[in-house]
Amino acid sequence: MSTRSPRKLITFDWAMKRLLRSKANFEILEGFLSELLGEDILILEILESESNKESKRDKSNRVDLKVKNSKGELVIIEVQFDRELDYLQRILYGTSRVITEHQKTGQAYATLVKVISVNILYFDLGHGTDYIYHGTTTFTGIHDKDKLQLNIQQQKLYSKIQIHNIYPEYYLIRINNFNRLATTSLDEWIYFFKNEEIKDEFKAKGIQKAKESFSLLSLPEEEQLAYARYQDNLRYEASLVESNYGLGHIEGKEEGKLEVAERLVARGMSAAEAAAVAGIDVQLLRH
Numbered sequence: 001m002s003t004r005s006p007r008k009l010i011t012f013d014w015a016m017k018r019l020l021r022s023k024a025n026f027e028i029l030e031g032f033l034s035e036l037l038g039e040d041i042l043i044l045e046i047l048e049s050e051s052n053k054e055s056k057r058d059k060s061n062r063v064d065l066k067v068k069n070s071k072g073e074l075v076i077i078e079v080q081f082d083r084e085l086d087y088l089q090r091i092l093y094g095t096s097r098v099i100t101e102h103q104k105t106g107q108a109y110a111t112l113v114k115v116i117s118v119n120i121l122y123f124d125l126g127h128g129t130d131y132i133y134h135g136t137t138t139f140t141g142i143h144d145k146d147k148l149q150l151n152i153q154q155q156k157l158y159s160k161i162q163i164h165n166i167y168p169e170y171y172l173i174r175i176n177n178f179n180r181l182a183t184t185s186l187d188e189w190i191y192f193f194k195n196e197e198i199k200d201e202f203k204a205k206g207i208q209k210a211k212e213s214f215s216l217l218s219l220p221e222e223e224q225l226a227y228a229r230y231q232d233n234l235r236y237e238a239s240l241v242e243s244n245y246g247l248g249h250i251e252g253k254e255e256g257k258l259e260v261a262e263r264l265v266a267r268g269m270s271a272a273e274a275a276a277v278a279g280i281d282v283q284l285l286r287h
Contacts, residue, residue, distance in 0.1 A: 008196075009196050009198060009211065009216065010227055013081075015213075027209050029067065030205070030206060031205035031209065032207075033118070035185050035205055041075075043069055046067060047066040063078070072113065072114075076094060076095065076118065078117070078118070083123045091119060095168040099168075117169070117170045120173045120193055122175050124174070125174060129177070131174050135170040137163070137164055149163065178194050257279055257280045258285075262274075264278070
């Protein structure tokens, strides 16, 4: 019996750019977010994000969406391909900016919006073995080690039960670390993000709708060509990143050796001896 090759699907980042802003496809986003957040998510609207604008950023290795759910919470969904050492600070800046953008002048702090930052990462960030990390804010007693809780009045004021429900939350989905079969409904979505394939037996909320809507062959020819150009741009930019990273690594190593040699010379060692110890050409010390 012949095996069918999986239907070619567009990537999730392209869907975020072109398809998921349509109300007809809210079911797909709702499905993914419901599986990730562990609750039923109903999307009210897609809000404008910088990367949604048709501009030079079409060629960027980053794309994001900003979603408002039925509880009035804002969810930032970002797909990121580039290596960025300061990425953790950037997502902090992003959530802070969203909070201030949606706070009207004169409004009480109690009305600040809740922001959830969902980051789908196609590069290695930090050191860890898991493929999904969740970050929240808690306050722990220095002496008693207890967790600070909201009192009854504060729970009524904020309409929240726990302190961490007030502050931004962060999800880091490290695609490169997913090397397993899809054993849970959330895994099915991660499997799709990594392999661009949705199996017939997948049952995660919204995922079969994604399989139907993300079929490359179902797109108009113009859209297929635009998608092909986008993928070519991603591959080109990825090769530039790899090249620059490798070159930077080599240059940084050489600079480190030169610094060691210069310190040895400053301590009285001859230039020739210092160069030999550091493993560099002595001529570098004579410029």
